[in-house]
Amino acid sequence: MLHLDPKDMSVRDAHLLLLGGVAPRPIALVSTVSDDGVVNLSPFSFFNAFGANPPTVAFSPSTRGRDGTRKDTYYNLTATKECVIQAVTYDIVQQISLASTEYPPEVDEFVKSGLTPEASEMVKPPRVKESPFQMECILKEMVSLGEGPGSGNLAICQVVKFHVAEDLFVGGVIDPDHIDLVGRNSANWYTRASGSAMFEVPKPVDRQGIGFDGLPEHIRKSTILTGNNLAQLANSEEIPAAEAIGESIGQLQAARLHETTIEAFHRSERLGDIETMLRIVLARDDMDADERERLSHRTARSALDQGDVWLGWCALLSIRRD
Numbered sequence: 001m002l003h004l005d006p007k008d009m010s011v012r013d014a015h016l017l018l019l020g021g022v023a024p025r026p027i028a029l030v031s032t033v034s035d036d037g038v039v040n041l042s043p044f045s046f047f048n049a050f051g052a053n054p055p056t057v058a059f060s061p062s063t064r065g066r067d068g069t070r071k072d073t074y075y076n077l078t079a080t081k082e083c084v085i086q087a088v089t090y091d092i093v094q095q096i097s098l099a100s101t102e103y104p105p106e107v108d109e110f111v112k113s114g115l116t117p118e119a120s121e122m123v124k125p126p127r128v129k130e131s132p133f134q135m136e137c138i139l140k141e142m143v144s145l146g147e148g149p150g151s152g153n154l155a156i157c158q159v160v161k162f163h164v165a166e167d168l169f170v171g172g173v174i175d176p177d178h179i180d181l182v183g184r185n186s187a188n189w190y191t192r193a194s195g196s197a198m199f200e201v202p203k204p205v206d207r208q209g210i211g212f213d214g215l216p217e218h219i220r221k222s223t224i225l226t227g228n229n230l231a232q233l234a235n236s237e238e239i240p241a242a243e244a245i246g247e248s249i250g251q252l253q254a255a256r257l258h259e260t261t262i263e264a265f266h267r268s269e270r271l272g273d274i275e276t277m278l279r280i281v282l283a284r285d286d287m288d289a290d291e292r293e294r295l296s297h298r299t300a301r302s303a304l305d306q307g308d309v310w311l312g313w314c315a316l317l318s319i320r321r322d
C-alpha cells in the first residue's frame, strides 16, 4: 500500500487519486442562467443526493486547477440561486462531453451540444429535453471547501420539482436498464450502468445473519472460498440442519452419474455445472480426505458465485470430517 499525506502532494495528484478511487460517479448535467439571461449547460461528476426530506442534492463547480478562476456555473448559481440538474444517460453522453468544453460565458452550450432546451416550471434555467430525469432546484447554500486552484465549492441544492419519463418505471421504481445512466471514472473512462455491468446482491436477512464468527472453522479458514463467498454463507440465519442437507443430497444422488473422474469434475467446473460437481464429490468417498474437502470447497465456491447459497451449504456440510 502507498500511504499518502495530502499535505505532501500536489493538488493535481490529489485530484487524480480522487478521480480514480471515488468512481464511478453520477453525473449532474446542470443548466443555469446568468443575470443577463445567457444560458449555460455543463456536466459535474462531483455530485450526489444527500436527503429526501426535503430532496437535496449537491455538486461541486470547482475552482479551475489551471489558474484558480471560477466556472460560469458557479457565478450563475450564486447570482440567481436557481439551476436544473438532469441525469446523464448513455444516449447523450457524447453531447454532455461536448457541453463541458470551456466556452466563453456568452456562449450557450445548448446550442454547441445540440441538446434541446425546454421551459422549466419553477425556475428560469431551461431543462434538457433529452434527459429522462430532471430536477428543478434552488440553491440553499454554496460552501467554499478551500482556497486557490482545484478547491471545491459545494453547491447544496433543494429540488422543487422532479420531471421523470413515465416509461422508466417498472414495478413503481426506476428500472436501471430503462434509464441507462452513465457514471464517470478517471481519465476519459465512463461506466454504462445497465445490462451485464449490473448484478444483484440480496439484502441481508431480516433476522440477523450468523456472521463470519458463526461459520464453522473449516469453512471460515477455507483457502478456496472468497470473502464474498463467506459473506453469502454468513448472511444465513442459521447453519442448515443435517436432515435438510441430507434430503437435498439424497435427491442429488438419486440421479444417474456417468463419470466420476477428476477430469469430469474439472469439466463440470468449467461448465458451471455445480450439481454434477457435487455429485462427483459425493461419489468419490475413496478419495484422500483433504483432496475431497478441497473439491467440496471448489464446488461450494462455484455454487456461491452463481448465487446458489443452498447448494454451497450442501457442498460444505455433506462431506464427513473426522
Ligand SMILES: Cc1cc2nc3c(=O)[nH]c(=O)nc-3n(C[C@H](O)[C@H](O)[C@H](O)COP(=O)(O)O)c2cc1C
Residues within 6 Å of the ligand: 027, 040, 041, 042, 043, 044, 045, 046, 047, 060, 061, 062, 063, 070, 071, 072, 073, 074, 096, 097, 099, 100, 101, 102, 103, 184
Ligand atoms: C463528465 C464530466 C464531469 C465533470 N465534473 C466536473 C466537476 O465535478 N467539477 C468541475 O468543476 N468540473 C467538472 N467537469 C468540467 C466542467 O464540465 C467544465 O469545466 C465546464 O466547462 C464548466 O463549465 P462552465 O464554466 O460553463 O460552468 C466535468 C466534465 C465532464 C466531461
